[in-house]
Amino acid sequence: MNTNRMIFAVLNMVWLFSAGLIVAEEKKMPKGIQIAKYAPTSGSFPACTHIVFSGKTEIVTANDALFYRTDSKSPFRKSAIHGLKDAHAVVFNPHNQLFYATDTGNHRLITFRDPAVAEVQDSMSSLADVKLVRPHDIVFDESTGWLYSINPDGRQVFRFKEDGKSAGVLDLPSNFRYSRALTIVDGRLYVIGSSAGAVVEVVDFGKQEYKVHNSFEKKKDAPAGSWKSTGLVLNDVDFFDGYWYATSYFCPSYAAGNDCDENKFIRFKTWQDLKNGTWEDLSHRLPPRIVPYYLTPHDDALFIAVFNHEERGVSAGVYQLTTSESE
Numbered sequence: 001m002n003t004n005r006m007i008f009a010v011l012n013m014v015w016l017f018s019a020g021l022i023v024a025e026e027k028k029m030p031k032g033i034q035i036a037k038y039a040p041t042s043g044s045f046p047a048c049t050h051i052v053f054s055g056k057t058e059i060v061t062a063n064d065a066l067f068y069r070t071d072s073k074s075p076f077r078k079s080a081i082h083g084l085k086d087a088h089a090v091v092f093n094p095h096n097q098l099f100y101a102t103d104t105g106n107h108r109l110i111t112f113r114d115p116a117v118a119e120v121q122d123s124m125s126s127l128a129d130v131k132l133v134r135p136h137d138i139v140f141d142e143s144t145g146w147l148y149s150i151n152p153d154g155r156q157v158f159r160f161k162e163d164g165k166s167a168g169v170l171d172l173p174s175n176f177r178y179s180r181a182l183t184i185v186d187g188r189l190y191v192i193g194s195s196a197g198a199v200v201e202v203v204d205f206g207k208q209e210y211k212v213h214n215s216f217e218k219k220k221d222a223p224a225g226s227w228k229s230t231g232l233v234l235n236d237v238d239f240f241d242g243y244w245y246a247t248s249y250f251c252p253s254y255a256a257g258n259d260c261d262e263n264k265f266i267r268f269k270t271w272q273d274l275k276n277g278t279w280e281d282l283s284h285r286l287p288p289r290i291v292p293y294y295l296t297p298h299d300d301a302l303f304i305a306v307f308n309h310e311e312r313g314v315s316a317g318v319y320q321l322t323t324s325e326s327e
Contacts, residue, residue, distance in 0.1 A: 032323065032324050032325070033282065033285065033321060033322075033323055034321070034322050034323070034324070035282075035285040035286065035304075035319055035320070035321045036319065036320055037317060037318075037319055037320075038303060038317070038318045038319055038320040039051075039058075039060065039076060039317055039318045040075065040076060040317055041075070044313055044314055044315055044316045044317060045060060045062040045067060045076075045307075045313075045316040045317055046062045046063050046064070046065060046312065046313050046316065047062045047063035047307050047312055047313065047316050048060060048061070048062055048293070048305045048306060048307050048316040048317055048318060049061050049062075049063075049087075049088050049089065049293045049294055049305050049307065050088060050089040050090065050293070050294040050296065050305050051294075051296050051303050051305055051318050052089075052090045052091060052092065052099075052296065053296070053298045053299075054092035054099070056070050056071065056072075057069075057070050057115070058070075058072065058076075059079070059090050059099065059115055060076060060305070060318065061087050061088055061089055061090055061101070061305075062087075062316070063084075063086055063087065063312070064084050064085055064086065064087070064105075065078055065079065065082075065084060065087075066078075066079035066081055066084070066087065066090065066101070066115055067079065068115040068116070077116075079115040079116070080115070080116055080117055080118035081101075081110075081112055081115060081118060081120065082118060083103075083106075083120075084101070084103050084105075084106070084110075085103065085104070085105030085106045086104045086105035086134075087101055087102060087103050087104055087105075088102045088104045088135075088136045088137065088294075089101070089102050089136065089137045089138050089294060090102075090138070091138045091139055091140045091147070092140070093140055093147060093162070094142075095145055095162065096162050097113065098111040098112065098113055098121055099111065099112050099113070099115070100138050100140075100147060101138070102135045102136055102137065102138050102149060103123075103135075104134050104135060104136060105134070107125060107131070107132050107133055107134060107135070108123050108124060108125045108132055108135070109123070109124040109127075109132065109135060109138065109149060109164075110122065110123050110124075111123075122163060124163075124164045126164075127149070127158040127160050127164050127167045127169070128158060128160070128167040128168055128169040130151070130154075130156055130158070130169055132149075132151060133151050133153060133154055134151070134152060134153065135149050135150060135151060135152075136149075136150055136152050136179075136180050136181065137149065137150055137180065137181045137182045137236075137294070138182070139182045139183065139184050139189075140184075141184050141187065141189070143187040144187070145161060146159050146160070146161060147159070147160055147161065147162075148160075148182050148184070148189060149182070150179060150180075150181075150182055150191065152178050152179050152180055152194070153177070153178060155171055155172040155173075155174070155176050155177070155179070156169050156170070156171060156172070157169065157170040157172065157182070157189075157191055157202075157205075158170075159205055168205065168206065170202065170205055170208060170210075171208070172191060172193070172200060173193075173200070173212060175193075175196055175221070176191075176193040176195075176196050176198070176200070177195050177196065177221060178193075178194050178195040178196075178223050179191055179192055179193050179194055179195075179196075180192055180194045180234070180235055180236065180249075181194070181234070181235060181236040181237070181294060183236065183237055183238050183239075183295075185238070185239045188201065188202065188203075189201075189202040189205065190202070190237065191210075192234045192235070192236055192237050193212075193234065194223065194233055194234050194235065194249065195221045195222055195223050195233060196214075196218070196221060197214070197215040197218040197230075197231050197232040197233060197234055198212055198213060198214045198215060198218070198234075199212070199213045199234070199237055199271075199274075200212055200213075201213060201271075213271040213274055213275065214274075214275055215231060215232045215234075215274050215275065215277075216231070216232075216274065216275060216276055216277030216279075217231050217277060218230075218231035218232065219231045222254070223249065224249040224250070224251060224253075224254035224309075225249070225250060225254050225255065225256070226250050226254065226255035226256060226258040226259060226260050226262070227248075227250065227258070227259070227262040227263040227264075228258040228259065228262070229254075229255065229256040229258050230254075232246070232248050232263065232266075233248045233249045233250065234246055234247070234248055234249075235247040235248060235249050235291070235292065235293045235294065236293065236294045236295045237295075238295040238296075238297055238302070239297070240295075240297045240302040240321075241300075241302075241323050242269070243267040243268065243269060244267060244268050244269070244270075244271075244274070245265070245266070245267045245282075245295055245302060245321075246265070246266050246267070246268075246274075246279075247264065247265055247291075247292035247293060247294075247295065247304070248263065248264045248265075248266075248292075249291055249293075250262075250263075250264040250291070251289065251290075251291050251309035251310065252289060252309075252310060253309055253310060254309075260289060261283045261284070261288050261289065262281065262283060263279075263281050263283060264283045264286075264291070264292060265281075265282045265283045265285070265286055265292045265304070266279040266280060266281055266282060266283075267279060267280050267282060268280070285321075286304070286306065286319060287306070287315060289308065289310075290306045290307065290308050290315050291306060291307055291308070291309050292304050292305070292306050293305045293306065293307065300322060301320050301321060301322050302320075302321040302322075303318050303319070303320055303321075304318065304319045304320075304321060305317075305318055306318070306319060
């Protein structure tokens with residue numbers, strides 16, 4: 001090719017690019033995050049540890065009460081279900097059309113059909129011949145129909161169906177002294193080892209097979225703390241839109257004078273990132289000095305229940321996280 005032809009070829013290529021006829025390979029840009037207050041629109045719940053969605057019904061767990069609505073535009077109302085003590089979570093079982101709640105302070109699970117009606121269908125104080133002691137979380141596996149709950153201090157995870165007559169128990173590792181939450185992602189159960197700052201991935205419940213994902217620079221086994229004094233103290237870990245998100249129980253009362261907001265809400269891509277500490281700290285996206293607790297992925301958003309450890313009934317609510325492609 002002579003010089004004139006080479007110049008012509010280069011000029012022609014430049015024209016094609018400028019005209020948009022040749023498109024360069026697009027690079028996928030990182031996803032942007034938006035976090036906004038979801039509920040209540042004003043004021044505060046008495047406390048707030050969890051929100052669940054079932055059809056148009058939304059239920060918030062708020063210490064000794066449940067709050068619900070059947071229209072996302074309406075305010076939440078206090079449920080007619082009474083007698084609860086320090087309740088933590090609710091889940092819906094479509095197989096029998098019942099809600100299940102962890103009535104934590106009363107050491108039981110209850111079922112009910114309608115939060116507007118003061119009728120408890122059933123109450124369970126033991127599973128697999130093991131007494132329930134402050135059961136915290138409860139989740140439902142759509143792929144198998146199993147429900148799972150947990151005794152946080154006893155290192156026991158329960159698997160059961162409907163009324164609890166068919167049940168089994170999984171014993172966690174001995175160093176898992178306190179575990180607050182359970183998560184199901186793609187049909188696999190994860191147990192959140194709070195004081196250990198680690199996550200148990202259950203490979204086979206029946207065979208008691210699991211693997212442990214540890215976190216970076218865990219300093220001290222504790223039920224609450226701060227990043228600098230304890231390392232992560234996990235409340236919950238869940239998967240949403242390509243990332244794992246994790247909350248920790250950090251608050252002024254347990255921070256030992258350290259920053260109680262640092263790394264209380266993080267996200268990461270892989271378990272190796274959790275181990276290496278290569279995560280993104282999103283704590284500044286939430287109000288300061290509040291505890292982010294359970295996470296609920298729903299539709300195209302991740303919902304974060306928060307409360308104030310020092311002042312109950314202040315700043316307790318639900319935040320909504322959404323993502324979009326950054327420009």
